[in-house]
Amino acid sequence: MTGPFSACGVITLLTDFGLSDPFVGVMTGAILSRYRAARVVDLCHGIQAQAIGEAAFWLERCYSWFPPGSVHVAVIDPGVGSARRILAAALHGHCFVVPDNGLLSPGLIAAPGATVASVDLLRFGITAPSATFHGRDVFAPVAAALASGAVTVPECGPDAEPLPCALRPPRRTDRGFAGEIVTVDRFGNLISNLDASLLVPSTTALQLGEHVVPLHRTYSDVRSGALLALVNAFGVLEVAERDGSAARRLGLGRGAHIELIAPGTER
Amino acid sequence: MTGPFSACGVITLLTDFGLSDPFVGVMTGAILSRYRAARVVDLCHGIQAQAIGEAAFWLERCYSWFPPGSVHVAVIDPGVGSARRILAAALHGHCFVVPDNGLLSPGLIAAPGATVASVDLLRFGITAPSATFHGRDVFAPVAAALASGAVTVPECGPDAEPLPCALRPPRRTDRGFAGEIVTVDRFGNLISNLDASLLVPSTTALQLGEHVVPLHRTYSDVRSGALLALVNAFGVLEVAERDGSAARRLGLGRGAHIELIAPGTER
Amino acid sequence: MTGPFSACGVITLLTDFGLSDPFVGVMTGAILSRYRAARVVDLCHGIQAQAIGEAAFWLERCYSWFPPGSVHVAVIDPGVGSARRILAAALHGHCFVVPDNGLLSPGLIAAPGATVASVDLLRFGITAPSATFHGRDVFAPVAAALASGAVTVPECGPDAEPLPCALRPPRRTDRGFAGEIVTVDRFGNLISNLDASLLVPSTTALQLGEHVVPLHRTYSDVRSGALLALVNAFGVLEVAERDGSAARRLGLGRGAHIELIAPGTER
Numbered sequence: 001m002t003g004p005f006s007a008c009g010v011i012t013l014l015t016d017f018g019l020s021d022p023f024v025g026v027m028t029g030a031i032l033s034r035y036r037a038a039r040v041v042d043l044c045h046g047i048q049a050q051a052i053g054e055a056a057f058w059l060e061r062c063y064s065w066f067p068p069g070s071v072h073v074a075v076i077d078p079g080v081g082s083a084r085r086i087l088a089a090a091l092h093g094h095c096f097v098v099p100d101n102g103l104l105s106p107g108l109i110a111a112p113g114a115t116v117a118s119v120d121l122l123r124f125g126i127t128a129p130s131a132t133f134h135g136r137d138v139f140a141p142v143a144a145a146l147a148s149g150a151v152t153v154p155e156c157g158p159d160a161e162p163l164p165c166a167l168r169p170p171r172r173t174d175r176g177f178a179g180e181i182v183t184v185d186r187f188g189n190l191i192s193n194l195d196a197s198l199l200v201p202s203t204t205a206l207q208l209g210e211h212v213v214p215l216h217r218t219y220s221d222v223r224s225g226a227l228l229a230l231v232n233a234f235g236v237l238e239v240a241e242r243d244g245s246a247a248r249r250l251g252l253g254r255g256a257h258i259e260l261i262a263p264g265t266e267r
Numbered sequence: 268m269t270g271p272f273s274a275c276g277v278i279t280l281l282t283d284f285g286l287s288d289p290f291v292g293v294m295t296g297a298i299l300s301r302y303r304a305a306r307v308v309d310l311c312h313g314i315q316a317q318a319i320g321e322a323a324f325w326l327e328r329c330y331s332w333f334p335p336g337s338v339h340v341a342v343i344d345p346g347v348g349s350a351r352r353i354l355a356a357a358l359h360g361h362c363f364v365v366p367d368n369g370l371l372s373p374g375l376i377a378a379p380g381a382t383v384a385s386v387d388l389l390r391f392g393i394t395a396p397s398a399t400f401h402g403r404d405v406f407a408p409v410a411a412a413l414a415s416g417a418v419t420v421p422e423c424g425p426d427a428e429p430l431p432c433a434l435r436p437p438r439r440t441d442r443g444f445a446g447e448i449v450t451v452d453r454f455g456n457l458i459s460n461l462d463a464s465l466l467v468p469s470t471t472a473l474q475l476g477e478h479v480v481p482l483h484r485t486y487s488d489v490r491s492g493a494l495l496a497l498v499n500a501f502g503v504l505e506v507a508e509r510d511g512s513a514a515r516r517l518g519l520g521r522g523a524h525i526e527l528i529a530p531g532t533e534r
Numbered sequence: 535m536t537g538p539f540s541a542c543g544v545i546t547l548l549t550d551f552g553l554s555d556p557f558v559g560v561m562t563g564a565i566l567s568r569y570r571a572a573r574v575v576d577l578c579h580g581i582q583a584q585a586i587g588e589a590a591f592w593l594e595r596c597y598s599w600f601p602p603g604s605v606h607v608a609v610i611d612p613g614v615g616s617a618r619r620i621l622a623a624a625l626h627g628h629c630f631v632v633p634d635n636g637l638l639s640p641g642l643i644a645a646p647g648a649t650v651a652s653v654d655l656l657r658f659g660i661t662a663p664s665a666t667f668h669g670r671d672v673f674a675p676v677a678a679a680l681a682s683g684a685v686t687v688p689e690c691g692p693d694a695e696p697l698p699c700a701l702r703p704p705r706r707t708d709r710g711f712a713g714e715i716v717t718v719d720r721f722g723n724l725i726s727n728l729d730a731s732l733l734v735p736s737t738t739a740l741q742l743g744e745h746v747v748p749l750h751r752t753y754s755d756v757r758s759g760a761l762l763a764l765v766n767a768f769g770v771l772e773v774a775e776r777d778g779s780a781a782r783r784l785g786l787g788r789g790a791h792i793e794l795i796a797p798g799t800e801r
Binding site (some may be wrong): 008010012014018039041042043044046047058062066067070183186187190217218219220221228230231232233234243 | 282283284285286287289290291292293295296297299300303317323345347348349397399400403404411468
């Protein structure tokens, strides 16, 4: 869906706060204190501490599964307390509220009709937020105002150009495309930034470190314990071990080099 | 409550997805995209990866604490992407949506008037789900349709006989009943599949590995640091250490042998 | 906000249950079974097992971020199954439901007009709760009744005087004030029970173990990797390492001694 943003009351939260402390609960309370009918959904709070690129990846790949009119808040914010800007963006019928540190991917910003504003906190009556918890003191009230329809993105503040995305794009190589492992899920699947659109019909394998991993459609296409690469449900290439953990098996994790390779170019 | 299923809008989610990734959040978004008023409750996402028996145990022991008319979705699904069936079941006024891999216990299926259907995905307009994330692409839309009252279980597809339950039942021994530790909770309590109904008045102890553990009513019946067995709040026998972790103390966990024994038969 | 408690339907849950088991989910189900419109928010379930002082700290520092009329349930309850009392309290427009084991801080109890009742379970029809899971069998129905407005705190039972708070207060020393580290957050920040009100204009440092840590306003006031003390968003002093973990760096955690010191009294 493209078109203007029309709030539906849903607010999703994506943070590196974890769930062992009450930070997410208090942020939710701050939202409810301003907008009692908000529907708050925890998208994920397990982003690695300060891993802006990982969060940018999930934000771009997840938002469209929520109803149009949702407000997506991402608080991975090493600069909390400094003068970094807060951005509000409307695009594809959704809204995003983030610190300006690379959380918005180029694909999002380039959406037709996308609007990005630098949030003027005074317009929200925010004059003295705490120095350490802007999730509660800044992002919650801004998200509540946008999700309730009380304000629109252009009303948040002046137009703004976001800082470049923290998620590095894949680059072309003489063998195909090179990217990196962006995140590792609970099952030990190694998830890359290589979009399925980079595949060509002749592609049959990936190179991950010193391993050449064959490409299949799904886990059950190989025997238990075998390694495979596949296009996962978020449209990117991942390396998995059927019924096991590829991360443990290969000793690899976030940041590992991965390359889509043409047949016969294995090393 | 027995009787036909009448949807109340509550959907519970039981998975082995964990909470470190956005899978649960996205599944919730997919539900809300189809049924905006759904009340989604996270029953538990900490099931051990692919531990179908553990999930079957909790599903059977937990569902009745939710309002009649709830839809309970369990996604522990090593066969995702293969041809395994999806089941929808209505029983005791509740509804269940699961892969057909042993998640439904005999006690559930045997409920008077229980109805089980093999879900025909085409009836839900699901033609090309991803190969790896049926929680989002299959279970979410089916649960949304059932929880909103848009479809009934018989309308989901043809009648089906579920595969046998993955949770092994206790067996009779010459000393009493033998079972196993099904799950270990955060406190290190060792929770078995031995139902309280297997106790006889003369039972005063359990054998767990080489340990004979006395049976008590509650934790505070013994001094701090002592081991005890008790009937827990889910109606099964568990072994605990007061103010400590029985799992760490005994070095035991899931799968450990446990036996209800008659007095004088300790080994 | 002071004044009488007027229920708004929000129930917050603070426990040491963790999220790896279905205990929180089932407790939520028990609430919804009695009060279908309840708005249940997970404040935090990562309190250390049986850490009453840590929970008392967070309860006092977090409740006011929720809407007036919220019911705050804290279940850190080593005495479950024993004869310990259940308390319901109304103060500052909020309601609290806790076991009587030190979860209510002196600051809460001293609120003008605060009312504390010892809950008479028979008035709620609770005659035979399980011995091990009062979150589900006692706290859930009491909270549902209070949050729906069906009962008031004085109707819960006779007036009661809570047991002393498990969170020790700071004490005056010849150098300033001494307290302790109450909790450590996901980022490794060491959070103390020293309230910002104990600071005097001449304070420039804290002593934590053998380390003298300079006081700043926010993380970004120091270079990456530097230690600092600051007043955090909950109004207490915390020790942090910018872009790192102070807990790991210093090898310190819960219970560590921390002291606000006058200039020139470092050791």
